[in-house]
Amino acid sequence: MDDLAKALAADLDKTFPELVGRLQHGVFSGLRQLTGDHHQAEDLTQEAFIRAYRAMQSYQAERIRTMRLRSWVWTIALNLLRNQARAESRRPRQDPLQEAGYWPTEPPDSPAWRRRWTLLPAAQRTAVILRHVAGLSYQEISEATGRPPSTVRSDVRRGLGRLRSIIAEEEDRSTK
């Protein structure tokens, strides 16, 4: 990632697609769980990278060189998530295939997970998803959410504990 920041500082336009290529799957996977909706996650992922690019255009090379890219992109994504309504109204209409619903890769909805996430407090849900679905380190989650690393650590631990008991309850119920 450090090499990528240096390359972005040297030539933003040439390197930016590589940033998208490297981060898009993690960002999309995380947003997929945070929103519970495939298309909304796709929109937000696109919008997060578009905003990242516009912001970088206005930054000095020195600033870009030292950026922590993954947590910074996630800061933008989490902001967008909070302002979803606004992001949706700006939705570009740029892809006919998408409109026609031709995507072959859309994973099946998982109602079980959607329910589980709603049973977690927001901070725990975000921390667990960023750690275990989006693949961020505790330090990166701390940077992206503005919460101290020790708090993030305990959010993740408590969130996982809660998920285990939710799943145990589900299994209990299904065996009765």
Next chain:
Amino acid sequence: MNLAQEMDRLITTAPPGVEKGVALGTGLSDGFSVFESPLGPVVVAFNPRGVSAVDLFGDGFEQRFEQRFRRGLLEARPPREWDDLILRALAEGRPGALPVDLRSVTSFQKEVLQETAAIPRGQTRSYGWLAHQAGRPKAARAVGQTMARNPVPLVIPCHRVIRSDGHIGHYGLGGVDNKQTLLRIEGAIR
């Protein structure tokens, strides 16, 4: 199945639309669609700033675009509100309310193209007249080069600019025959 394994299944790949949407939304690539025009199907390229290029639909337009503009070109749809504006601009030979991206030309060329955009349908102007309008009366040759560099023919009607001796002059979008066809359709020549 344990929790870690279950959560691993939530890690997925981003749909292919993400990279494309980002390329178009940042302007790193332009989108293109094919539209009907008085000369038949044409390719119209666009980005968030406006329409950036018009070319005849057929072999090589993508390479020509990438060579000239140094950006990629992806098949896409323009913003909804531009659909009608593009069709009307092509049919009437004037940009109207359609935004046009003229970053690819110099400031002098931009001024000349803006004057060209105002030439009414059914009329013609000379290269010298345009040079005069742009404040450089001796620059008729530079005006000729500007017409050749017009990135959005039909939308900016460079076909209405002819030589002062009445000779029809050059035309970039498929040659002089097309220029004659357009001027005939518009009633500027017989």
